[in-house]
Amino acid sequence: DVKVTQSSRYLVKRTGEKVFLECVQDMDHENMFWYRQDPGLGLRLIYFSYDVKMKEKGDIPEGYSVSREKKERFSLILESASTNQTSMYLCASSLGQIGFFGQGTRLTVV
């Protein structure tokens, strides 16, 4: 089975903090994705990566950056967390056009 693991299930951070969300997949997938999920808005793509050190902006990249130094690991960085970044964050990797998701990180910024 494909496994996508996010480092934290729940996080509480203060406004202005730098926040790192980590994601690791064990199936040697080329593509990895970060989404945020908010009620009524569905899943919105923040960034994705199709290879090591490669990244592409998704639909809502503002306030976020990413890092992919190794194929299996894709990190989402909130440079200066704000309350409007309180959300559920989902990491995914894909084999072709099929996505496999991690369990999600519920981030609260206070």
Place this chain on the structure above:
Amino acid sequence: TQLLEQSPQFLSIQEGENLTVYCNSSSVFSSLQWYRQEPGEGPVLLVTVVTGGEVKKLKRLTFQFGDARKDSSLHITAAQPGDTGLYLCAGARRGSTLGRLYFGRGTQLTVWP
């Protein structure tokens, strides 16, 4: 604007009833996936449909991909409380080689015993 429009947004039914969830777009997709998500968890893939007109069955769940590959439906027969969850459709656009998926906003299904 949402590339995939999913309806209804909420569905609350009694155990044993049938239901259909729709996923529509004006765009053509090379494949369409349906996911189910439980509270506090990530989405889990239920099925992928790739051929126009394709119908797939997964026990009491029937998935259909429209002939023109612009829409899909999920039909559940004799719903059970264990079917409760958020159902998401997601499509991959033709020509996309990067595996990017476009998601609908989801249908929150509640099945009461």
